[in-house]
Amino acid sequence: MDLKTTTPDPLRKLDLFDPETGEKVRRELQADRAAVSPQMLCMLADETIWGLSLEVSFGQAIARGMLALMRRSPLSLDSYRSGVRHAGGKGPTLGRLMANHLVSVLLSGHPRIRHLFFKAFEVMEGAGVYTLPKPLEALDRILYAEDFRSAEAYLNLLCTTFSRKIPYNRHQQFTVLLSKAALRYAPAKRPWLLTQIERVMRIDDRLASALMSGMDKGLDLLSGAALSRFVSLGLDRNEPDRQRAEKFFALDSRAGRSAFHELQVAASFLQVQPQLNRYLQARTGQEVSVRPLSGLPTCAGDIRLDDGATCSDGKSIYLPDEVDHFDAQAENIKIYKCLTRFEAGLHEFGTFQFDLEKALEQCSENPQCRRRLNPGQSGAGQADAASDLERFFGFFHDPLLAENLYLIFEHGRIRRLLAQSYPGLVSTCLPMFQNEARMVLAKGANRQPLLPIYARIACGLPPQELQQSRAAGMDLVRKTAALFDNAMQQDGPTAETSGMLVAESYAEVETFLGRNGHPAENGSFLPLRTPFLRCIRPDLHRQAGLQIEQMARSLKKQLADRGIHIYASVLRDHLVTCRGKLRARGIEDILHRPENYTRRGRAGKQPLLGESIEIPPGELSAIAGADFVSSPAPRSDCPSFWYREWDCRLEDYLAEYTRVRECDVERCSSDFYTSTLDRYEGLVQRIRSAFELLKPQGLKWYRRWIEGDEFDYRQLLDFALDRRAGRTPSERLYIKRIKAQRDVAVLLLVDLSRSTASTVAGSEASVLDVEKEAIVLLSEALHVVGDRFAIDGFSGAGRLGVEYFRIKDFSDPLDDTVRCRIDAMSPRRNTRMGAAIRHAASRLSAVPCRVKLLILLGDGFPNDLNYKKTYAVEDTRRAIAELRAQGIYVHAITVNMNPENTLRLDELFGDIHHNLISDVTDLPDRLWRIYGSLTR
């Protein structure tokens, strides 16, 4: 330590000690020659050399840290040095941790954070050095994000946690849990979430873990005050009973959940998504679904409005991830509902079907508009990529203003049409938009010159109200509204009507804005911010339908070359409905409707009704590309079947997404079946007699029986009458009630995934071998009782490669072929359960039996390529629900799995609909029993 030496180059000694590090430092310094004094360099050299002498990586960490501080916070170098010296004195590992992580702490410049950091470091060091790295990495990231409030709360939490006297493995868990949690929470909420965890941690670490798992289930949606209240409730109410408190915090108890619901104010997207999707499907009958705005594809340069803006593309309605506009959650949920309801109107009433050509035709009929639309002005540069709407806006001097006007008229048009079709919807939802508009107006409308027009036309606020709010330009509002009302009088106003209105009103609005000093900001005006930020985004719609758009255009051109002029929007719609798969029939239908022709087309060539137009398929496919060929040719001779799959992230089905191929099992001949029967001889006897007795499902009345519980009065009458008439009466006078007539079809679906190859403890046999034995025994039972049954297996890899093996069809006798096939079942690959279940369903539904049952025999959770965890579970659940809706019972049996998984299996199959048999060797004796009790 030689601070006062004034050697010309303080780094010399470092060079001598370790040339590599010296070189690095020099390079760094060269990058920016900041005000680095020789003293500093000297300190750097000394400290680094000291570090290097203990451990190379330690020294390098010091060099890095000091370089960073020199540049941005030279005054804290002393603190750094003493901190690192202190820690390094206890060993290089500890020193390195300090050298690495102290940097961001000092850079924050907050004394309190520095203080807490040292405290936490010491506490964690006491608990064991192993507790340090993970949590400190998380701290770095929080600090670099400059989220100091979170950093403070997090450090407090670390202090509290690691000063608890708890076992090693609990500490170990917390290093992971806490750092993950801290990084997962939304930054806006992170401080108070961490504070509450800390608060509970002070009392009991198990409670704290429970609270954290509660946060994963939605507690993190609560506001700060509400969460604090929730925690207090949980602590007070469950004072003596720790276990109850744990359940409360983890939202596992009813009390916890109801407290949570009461406190919840913000509504989150995830919470309302399923309901909104069901609603949308029911209302529109189209495949429209809602998505969170955070999932909006961001494309640089294209986002012009605030992030929170509700909008649509062709298939989805994007809604805010969270709404906390009102103080009551019910109200916030209502916002979601209203937004969805109105936005669905855009899809229903064709906002995105806007056709430029139609609009221009309409405008040219109107002298007012004709003058204003200067075709020369059309933004020719963007013509190719842009959508019809965007091109239309390009006709105007300020496209953004045109777009805003279109928004006004289009929302107005949708409001009017909604009021006609859905009076209830408009009267419940419109007031919300109106109130919001009132509020914004009251706050100062002059900052938003277009808002009064929007309020009048799109929200339908009465003019008196606007006058009261002294909004500027009442004249303009009145005129524009009159234009609008007039246009709406026509039958079925379309998106093009709104376009025409834009052209009609544009000049006047532009003049007004100019006169009122609004063309600020680069000659453009302040764009409209609608209530709840609803907007129309033609760019999004274009992106969603890029391919279709291109096809439509090329199709239009091809037709035009033959002198046939059809509106692009008609072709687009058609391509959407036929999912891009063009057929000659469809095009012919279009050509036979006069209204599909553009004005030019109406004057020109047009086929007569009934006259058919020959477009050779070759040409169509040239237009439509490869998609013209309907479906991909299936491979080889295996019949294949296509099924949809449920995508839980989209909350929607992916149509025709999986391909199931029915494959043959390799033949073999063996005596497996009979040898199994021999091996289980005693059991087979018992099974047979048990099933002999099994005569289930409902009482059957037998009339005209020789004996029974009751007289059959009809027969009794006949008896009396026959006697009287001297005939010999029948003696069948009774009614007998018996259980009879099993009308059951059961399909046993066996999971043949690779894991069934694993051997069973204490034997040579594999899991599948034991399963096969169980299948043999069940087959015997079913044979005795006479139920129709089939056995199938499945496996495969990838969504297009699901393999399905038909071992025994319902109609197959239980003969040697089938017996051989049972033996031939062998472990294969993965488990795409949903597809296999759907295929099994289609097999079951062809059997004419009253009771249908699918038994799923497997050894694990669904799992395949891109078919994991929640996704796989949700699709499987969905498939099972589909079966239940078709009246097929589904029962699952899972073998060779840890009982800990019961809950997850409950979730997958429904708790009364499955059995978990952890020891597969129990299966042979269980399977037939389970079946017996299922069909008792």
Added chain:
Amino acid sequence: MEETLVEEANGYRIARQPFYLPTGDEFRLFQAACNARLPVMLKGPTGCGKTRFVEYMAHRLNRPLITVSCHEDLFASDLIGRYLLKGDETVWVDGPLTRAVRLGAICYLDEVVEARKDTTVVIHPLTDDRRVLHIDRKGEMLQAHPNFLMVISFNPGYQSILKDLKQSTRQRFVSLEFGYPDPETEARIVAHEGGVDQQTAMRLVSLAGKIRGIRDHGLTEGASTRLLIYAAKLVHNQTPEREACRTAISLPLTDDRRLQETLDDLIDDFFAGDGPENNNA
């Protein structure tokens, strides 16, 4: 004898013309089948007007109508008839089918799949060109009256496969397909039967249209005209519209809570709450 038959037949005539709006070609087709003495099967979902149609046609053709609702415990003898004791004597009493065969009435077997299998044995000779009824107990072969017409109803939609009609039975009938009427007609029906104004009726019908379009949610059959009429009747009796719809439509249709939620959402789209209508501009 003739006298009493006529009198008896009159007892089965429909006195007042039932209200029925045609939804297609059904009058002409039914009439043609009737003239050709071909038995008729009415196919269609529940509550779409099959029963009402038969009543209407019986009135229009001025035929007596004898209706039998079939159920699991319906025996052949319940259709044909049996001996009864009267004092010391045994008397034969015709069942409804025999009566219709004698009187030349329309015999309407509602929900015929519900009946026991042995009833079909009875129906078969009556519904082919023999047109005879075997009365086993009496050893009689009864030739049907020229005006006799057999009509059965059948809801193919969600019958269990087990209860499907045998081909040999199906192929004895000409079939008229019934669906829900088109919206305008249906609204007129609902307005008339339920006693509400045309506008409310139209909303109910639009609502039903949406419900009938729901897929994939486990709804076995859409809202029937009958349910719409029920809702209308409730409204007519001062029930608020939304509540009426919930009581008469969403609750009867399903027990699934989430599906009910969706149905209620749809109801809200068409019917306002208690607040005043907000329809300016």
